[in-house]
Amino acid sequence: MASSSAWLVLILGIGFSGALDFNTQTNTSKLLTVLDTSAPVQELLYHIDVWRNEAAFLALETPAPSNLESVIRSEVGGDWERGRLVLQLANQARTVELKEAIYTALWKELQQTKQIYDPSKILDFYIQLSLHTDVPLQLMEVIYRAFINRSAQLLEAPFHTNSRDATFPLVSSLVQRLTFSTLDYLRDILEVLYDAVLALETPLSVVQRLGNFTASLTQLAQANLQLLGREELKRGDPLVQQALQSNLRNLLERPGFEQEVESLLQAEIYAHLPKDEQLLYTARKVCIRNVTDGNSYIYECPQTYLICSNVRDPKKASYFIQRGHSSDSRPQFAFYSAFWRNRYILMEPATAAAHNATNSITKNVYSRTNINWWRVVYGNGGISLYDAATEKSVLCGGDPLHWDGEEHHVYTRHASELSAHQAECTWALEDCSEAA
Template identity: 45%
Template sequence: MSLIVILLLLLGLYSREADSLSLDGNNRNYLARLTASGPSCTSFTTAGSPVSLETIIRAILNGNWDRVELVYQMANEACTLQMKHDIYEALWLEWQKEKHIYDPLKILDFYEQLNRQPNVPTALLKHIYRTFVIRSSQMLAMPLHTDSRNASFPLIDLLLEALERTANNYMEDIIEILYDDVLSMESPLNVAQRLGNFNASITQLTMANLQLLNRKEVEFNSSAFPILLENLRQLSKQTKFNQEVEQTLRISVFRYFTLETAQNVCLHNTKDDYIYECYDTEMCTLERDYERASFRVLRNASDETQFAFQSPYWDNRYLVIDSSISIQSKDTKNVYSKSNIYWWRVVPVRGGMAIFDAATSSSVLCSGNPAQWADQFYVYTRHAKDLDEHLSECTWIIEDCSNK
């Protein structure tokens, strides 16, 4: 059925004063403008009124959403881009009146329908997607506000099942908004413990734990940190983990346990420069050299977050902060290799690990600011309180170098 026929039928309904369509004089004139250009094209010279279009769309649907294809046809046959946009905007207004707006799965279905149509305004698609993410996060928040592992959430189960069939970024966006809201009311420890309340897939639980680990609220929260690590450890031990969880997520999980499983590690920054001695026990970040950059890992039996790094290549000296050097207000060149054992506390941050002095946690290991010392790339420390401001300098990737 062509658009011109649809609109003429609507005009016919109006002329017979049908109950299914209520048009005032302005809307009647608007319909006349839509049909003015003949059967092959529908156009108008000025932007239409979304309210008028909404009235027309309501008449086309007449309570039956299966007829939405006729509205899509109306948008496709419109000759001006502005009119196409107005039709989709009006359809969104009409769709919300059906009270589907409270059901995330119905919002997702509508979003995916529109995403398959041409000429839908980008801003409208983003708005509908944002609405879907917010509604989903509001629903998923319920299990994070209860300590009961026996509570049943059938609607949440249906939502999680549907999200398994979508792109991973949908779930990532939902989880981020979910934590924005929940962490304003619940402690990171409570949220970490309650993630087990979700009847979710291995992939979804992996994403939820990883994203919480990367939240600012958790980075320095010693009580939540081991809970999340244990959650990930137990997930990684499940028989279906390697089959169901995609490689990038698996790598993100396993990197948290490199220090626990590897005999030797290499530490490199986000610029892919590795720590090793450069001159007279001074530590620098230089291009990859596995032989020089490999450290033997020693674990503190009394604290699972503390490690020491010993270099077989450099006469078994340890990576240390030289306590005899005065701490500067900004960055301090005070990282060396020494014969005495030195403990570091390793904590996940966005994109990798932060490495703090274990005794006080007041200094964090950093690199990548060569302007401080001309052409030299010395490793240095910053005040831990300044980590967020210099996260790119103070993030480390811990690589398993046992067989290199």
């Protein structure tokens, strides 16, 4: 009897000492019992229809039925986490054929349970198999594609609703799960996802509904970049382009963007912004020019601490950019003189400065040591700078009526007057990073 048992262990390819240890740990394993008493390996492989179709190779005519699949199902018992026990058994097998039989049977069992509808479960199984070096590559590819396709199907839901209040718990769960995985998974999912939704929805709705996702900043950055690369979105529709820019700005407004998103992804996002907006995030120093004149740059007036629009002098006109967020999490910017090193462009409250009621302007913009935050609004071929504290004043310049000899003062207007004085209140940024 002892020699007969040893023969069975050898023919099944199970290492005797390994099987003995494993049997001690899992003495209730039905699967191990079947392996110890089943037909020879060739018949076992035939009846579970293994990946490489060994049946045709072995040319067996009427093999006895194998119960390996039913035993695996019993072993899992409706709880797919128990599949790990079966994988542990595969580690004890000494023949490649037997290992492949177990891997393939496990995949078939997964497909016969409700677990197949949960892409996270497929991913878990894929990761577990990836720890084994002898899983057939074809099987790994099939499982991976099943994970990608099922994930894409699940993520379609937010693209088919106009409501930003709709919740998708399964989508949120999958997205959260993907935060612990390589971005390669997300890239492949997004390709399949965008193929599907762009075939059913308009490019504009797809761009807008991307905002329905709750995801990490890195995931949102990747999703926006891949959508930007789609040919369907390169047809010149201005509404689509505006929606794309809106998505990117919403992403940049998130307080943790620069800390959480890797630098390469950040650089790709910045590359899709208009020039002025891009420089706010990429330039070490900028010069700020009024669009009414090609040679009208912001820096200190010749004789006072007021700010003027002067002829270009890269040393005096260059400013370091400091980025921050207001209490409502919106981005704001401060401009710190690279020449003086201790002064900012600062707007004093209008009540503390002389006010010209006739022209509705206030000369209250100074070079000061106190930090001052500005809100940037993009448009009119450049940017507009509003005081971040109240957003009731906008920075303007270029009108000779408000100059005093050589002092070409800049000034503020009430924000409501912007549309009537767009050129005065629009500024262009230039990269002055190389200025000494």
